[in-house]
Amino acid sequence: MGTNWIEKAQRLGDGSIGGAMDHPSIPGRVVWHTTESGTGDDAFKAVTALLIRKTAEPHLLYDPTTDRLGQFGPLNHSARALLNDGSTRTNRVGKVCIQIEVLGRAAKPFTKTWEPGPNYRAMMAAIRSWKIPDTFPAGRLATSAADATNRPRSVWMSKGGHYGHANIPGNDHWDPGDLDRSALFEAAPAEKPDSGSAAAKPVVDLSNLIAAARRDPGLPQGGKTHKPDVLVVEKALVAEGLLPSQWADGSFGSRTVEAYAALQRRYGFSGAEANGIPGQTTLKKLGRQHGFTVKG
Numbered sequence: 097m098g099t100n101w102i103e104k105a106q107r108l109g110d111g112s113i114g115g116a117m118d119h120p121s122i123p124g125r126v127v128w129h130t131t132e133s134g135t136g137d138d139a140f141k142a143v144t145a146l147l148i149r150k151t152a153e154p155h156l157l158y159d160p161t162t163d164r165l166g167q168f169g170p171l172n173h174s175a176r177a178l179l180n181d182g183s184t185r186t187n188r189v190g191k192v193c194i195q196i197e198v199l200g201r202a203a204k205p206f207t208k209t210w211e212p213g214p215n216y217r218a219m220m221a222a223i224r225s226w227k228i229p230d231t232f233p234a235g236r237l238a239t240s241a242a243d244a245t246n247r248p249r250s251v252w253m254s255k256g257g258h259y260g261h262a263n264i265p266g267n268d269h270w271d272p273g274d275l276d277r278s279a280l281f282e283a284a285p286a287e288k289p290d291s292g293s294a295a296a297k298p299v300v301d302l303s304n305l306i307a308a309a310r311r312d313p314g315l316p317q318g319g320k321t322h323k324p325d326v327l328v329v330e331k332a333l334v335a336e337g338l339l340p341s342q343w344a345d346g347s348f349g350s351r352t353v354e355a356y357a358a359l360q361r362r363y364g365f366s367g368a369e370a371n372g373i374p375g376q377t378t379l380k381k382l383g384r385q386h387g388f389t390v391k392g
Contacts, residue, residue, distance in 0.1 A: 097385040097386070098124075098171065098172070098192065098222070098225035098226035098227070099171060099221075099222040099225045099226075099335050100170040100171050100172050100335060100336060100337055101167065101170060101171075101334065101335060101336070101337035102156075102165065102167055102171075102218055102219060102222045103218065103331075103334050103335065103341045103344075104165060104214065104215050104218040104341070105156065105165045105166055105167035105215070105218070105219070106164070106165065106166040106167070107166070107167060108144050108148075108153075108157065108166040108167060108168045109144075109148050109153060109168045109169070111168070111169055111170075111337070112169060113153045113155070113168050113169035113173065113174075113175055113176055114169060114173045114174030114175055114176060114187060114188070115173055115174055115188075116173070116174070116188075117172075117173075117174060117188045117189070117190060117191065117192070117193070118184075118185050118188035118189065119188065119189045119190060119253075120190070120191050121191070122189060122190045122191065122253065122254065122256075123190060123191060123227075123228075123254075123255065123256025123257075124190050124191040124192040124193070124194070124226040124227065124228045124256050125189075125190045125192070125193055125194070125228060125255075125256050125257055125258070125259060126193075126194045126195075126196065126223055126228055126257075126258045126259065127177070127178065127193065127194070127195045127196070127258075127259050127260070127261060127264060128196055128198065128258065128259070128260050128261065128271075128272045128275070128280075129154060129177055129195065129196065129197045129198065129261045129269075129271050129272060130197070130198050130199075130200045130201055130202050130206070130261075130271040130272040130273065131143050131157075131197050131198065131199050131200065132201050132202065132271070133199055133200070133201075134199070135159055135160070135161040135162070135199045135200060136159070136161065136162065136199075137159075137162070137164070139159075139199055140157065140159050140162075140164055140166070140199060143157065143197070143199065144157060144166065147168070147197070148168075151176055152176050152177055153168040153169065153175060153176050153177065154168065154175045154176075154177040154195035154196060154197040155167060155168060155169055155170075155171055155175045155194050155195050155196065156168070156194070156195070156196045156197070156219060157196075157197050157199070158196055158197070158198050158199070158215075158216065158219065159198075159199045160198055160199065160200060160206040160207075160209075160210035160211065160212065160216075161199070161209070161210065161211060162211070163211060163212060163213035163214065163215045163216055164215065165215035165216070165218070165219055170337055171192055171194050171222060171226070172192055174187040174188040174193065175187055175193070175194075175195040177195045177197065177261075178193075178195070178261075178264055178266075178267055179266050179267045179268075180266055181249070181264075181265045181266025181267075182266065184253075184265075184266070186252075186264060186265070186266055186267070189252065189253065190256065191226065191256075192226050192228075194223055194226070194228070196219070198272060200272075201273070202238075202269075202270055202271040202272055202273035203273060204273070205272070205273045205274050205275045205276065206272070206273075206275070207275045207276040207279040207280065208276070210283075212283040212284070216283060216284055217283075217284040219284075220280075220281075220283075220284035221284070221287075224286060227256075228256055228257060228258070229256060229257050230257075230258070230281040230286065231257040231258065232257060232258050232259065232260075232263075232277050233251050233255035233256070233257040233259075234246060234247075234248055234251050234252070234255075234259055234260075234263040237260040237262055237263070237272065237273065237274055237275055237277070238260065238262035238270040238273070238274070239273070239274045240270060241270045243262075243270065244262040244268070244269070244270035246262065246263055247262070247263055247264060247265045247266075247267070248263075248265075249265040252264060252265055258277070258280070260272050260275070297387055297388050297389050298328045298387070298388040298389070299388065299389050299390075299391050300325045300328050300329060300379065300383065300388050300389070300390055300391065301322070301325050301391045301392055302374060302375075302376060302379055302390055302391065302392040303392045304321075304322035304325040304326075305322065305325050305326065305329060305348065305374045305379070306373060306374060307321055307322060308320075308321040308322045308325070308326050308347075308348035309348045309352075309353055309356070309372065309373045309374060310373065311348075312326075312347050312348040312349050312352075313348070313349050313350045313353060315347075315349075317349070318345060318347050318349070319347055319349070320345075320346045320347045321348070322348075323346030323347070324346070326346050326347065326348045326352070327344065327345075327346040328388050329352075329356075329374070329379070329382065329388075330343070330344035330345070330346070330348075330352055330355075331344055331386075332382050332383075332385070332386035332388070333352065333355045333356065333359065333382075335386060336359060336362075336382075338355040338356075338358045338359055338362075339351065339352060339355035343355075352372075353372035353373075354372060355372075356372045356373075356374060356378075357370050357371060357372035359378060359382065360372070360375075360378050363377070363378050363381060365378070376390070
């Protein structure tokens with residue numbers, strides 16, 4: 097399972113922008129947009145408010161001049177930034193359809209002047225967690241409004257990868273302009289496994305987690321009983337959108353207990369079985385989704 101919430105992203109809006117995908121068997125994809133606005137914090141605030149007011153939220157809003165990143169909703173739900181293509185709900189095509197609004201204008205491609213940083217790399221890591229390839233299957237992007245004719249429906253409905261808004265059937269915009277497509281990927285190099293072998297998965301000891309969940313809430317703020325085990329689980333809870341990243345500190349305090357209880361309810365448990373104390377079933381399921389194994 098890929099990342100739903102990017103830890104480094106600022107939360108925007110109420111976190112609810114769409115729903116389940118209509119075509120989850122089609123490979124995942126990304127759609128790049130530009131906001132046709134200025135850049136900087138004032139523009140970021142104004143565009144956020146405008147998108148919410150128009151109910152046209154993407155998943156992500158990115159400022160290429162400051163590396164500021166915001167997120168409106170989980171990446172595994174649909175967004176609202178595309179028009180339908182006849183009866184096809186274009187926002188809901190693919191296992192995921194991650195939509196990124198970049199502050200700037202199509203006439204001035206942002207890859208000529210941008211300053212990508214750690215937030216951009218975190219965004220690209222989240223995209224790649226959904227196995228979306230570093231390719232543009234539709235090919236070229238538009239160089240002007242008159243050039244926005246490359247919208248191959250058969251490609252859109254079958255190929256995973258990156259697209260410009262100008263490539264999407266049923267839509268009429270020409271953003272994000274003639275970007276340097278290779279620069280998008282070169283600015284966040286994909287991690288390569290060492291010596292051709294996959295890294296070992298972290299191992300979480302269930303007995304350590306239970307002990308921490310029972311003891312840490314009663315300790316002074318930030319008290320840590322079993323930091324290594326707890327931190328692995330907290331990072332998974334952050335990725336699930338259940339724990340704010342500032343509380344992922346290795347302490348199984350009250351915020352982490354509340355987040356784990358919410359996870360238990362999400363997995364169908366209730367009452368005493370959703371008390372925030374980890375159990376085998378929920379922890380193993382969380383581990384399968386976030387790359388760790390469970391001991392004990």
